[in-house]
Amino acid sequence: MKVVLFGASGMVGQGVLRACLEEPEVTEVVAVGRRTLGKSAPKLREVRHADF
16 A cells, blocks of 8 residues: 655644554555654655645
């Protein structure tokens, strides 16, 4: 399963991101945000979008 996550830098989003990265059924997490997360993981791909 692939997950697209908006708001991964927020309080709730960080928890969702952590859960997705730990879940074996999730193969890729695409985090879309205004800032980079400062995290790296094999399943994580970040898309920086400065102006929503």
